[in-house]
Amino acid sequence: MGPEAILLSVQRGGSEGTYRFVCPECMGPVEKRADRKIVALLVSAGVDVADPSVVTATQTQLDLQTHEVLTPPAPPRPEMDAPPFTIDDVIRFHFLLRDDEFLKELIEGA
Numbered sequence: 001m002g003p004e005a006i007l008l009s010v011q012r013g014g015s016e017g018t019y020r021f022v023c024p025e026c027m028g029p030v031e032k033r034a035d036r037k038i039v040a041l042l043v044s045a046g047v048d049v050a051d052p053s054v055v056t057a058t059q060t061q062l063d064l065q066t067h068e069v070l071t072p073p074a075p076p077r078p079e080m081d082a083p084p085f086t087i088d089d090v091i092r093f094h095f096l097l098r099d100d101e102f103l104k105e106l107i108e109g110a
Contacts (some may be wrong), residue, residue: 003046
């Protein structure tokens with residue numbers, strides 16, 4: 001995660017605040033308190049300080065140039081030539097897993 005993915009808000013007249021980002025694993029919002037040391041560290045790493053007048057409690061990631069809330073990108077979907085998996089496929093698979101001969105052939109073929 002680069003410094004552009006972090007939103008740092010500092011209280012007016014102070015050196016403390018909060019920083020926010022979207023967790024790259026679960027895509028959930030994360031907000032942490034930032035004491036003066038954390039603020040200094042984030043700024044030295046290239047994180048911009050956001051204008052406190054545009055930050056609201058519901059925003060989790062903010063484009064610091066346009067002040068627009070960003071939506072995390074959807075994970076890429078693999079290209080497939082097969083038809084969609086249906087409930088009938090699930091039922092067939094369920095019964096195949098209960099068939100000892102099918103499982104034996106499956107294991108021997110692996």
